[in-house]
Amino acid sequence: MADCIFCKIVKKEIPSEVLYEDEEVLAFKDINPVAPVHVLVIPKKHLISVNDLVDQDVSLIGNIFIVIKKLAAQLGIAESGFRVVTNTGPDSGQVVGHLHFHLIGGKSLGVKIG
Numbered sequence: 001m002a003d004c005i006f007c008k009i010v011k012k013e014i015p016s017e018v019l020y021e022d023e024e025v026l027a028f029k030d031i032n033p034v035a036p037v038h039v040l041v042i043p044k045k046h047l048i049s050v051n052d053l054v055d056q057d058v059s060l061i062g063n064i065f066i067v068i069k070k071l072a073a074q075l076g077i078a079e080s081g082f083r084v085v086t087n088t089g090p091d092s093g094q095v096v097g098h099l100h101f102h103l104i105g106g107k108s109l110g111v112k113i114g
Contacts, residue, residue, distance in 0.1 A: 006098035010044045019074075024060055025067050027103075036106030037075050037082070041068055047099040049088040068103050077105035 008014045009028065016028035019039055030038040043060055047053065053061065065084075072078040082105030087094035 004046060004096070004098050006040075006042050006096055006100060007046055010042070020067055020071060022063075022067075024063055027067060027071055030102065035104045035109065037077050037104065039071055039075070039103040040100050041071070041103055042098060042100040048097045049094060049099055050086060051088060052099065064101060068101060071103055072105065075105070081105060083109055 005014065009016045010026055018026065018028045020027035020041075024044055025041065026044055027039050027041040030040050032038075041064055043057075043064065045057075045060065047057070068084055069078070072082050082103060085102040085104065086100065
């Protein structure tokens with residue numbers, strides 16, 4: 001999408017602090033971190049949210065989670081723990097209309113979920 005900020009980051013039209021990139025996935029530091037480690041992991045393919053996923057995206061989503069695992073280890077939060085969050089739709093707080101996963105850690109995150 002022409003106006004999607006994350007698509008512009010993928011195309012290198014907007015600078016970002018890239019931590020990982022392959023043919024399908026891009027990971028970069030969040031510009032408004034909520035913890036010492038806050039990375040956004042996105043598919044390069046424009047998908048608005050989880051609701052846009054189709055059966056053919058299984059490999060892509062698997063790749064994203066392997067990237068998240070590698071980044072957690074690389075950033076030193078694999079052992080202490082981390083949170084992975086994706087928001088879907090306005091009621092969830094999704095701000096950018098491009099599927100993305102927040103990798104958050106580096107401190108106690110407080111609220112227990114699950």
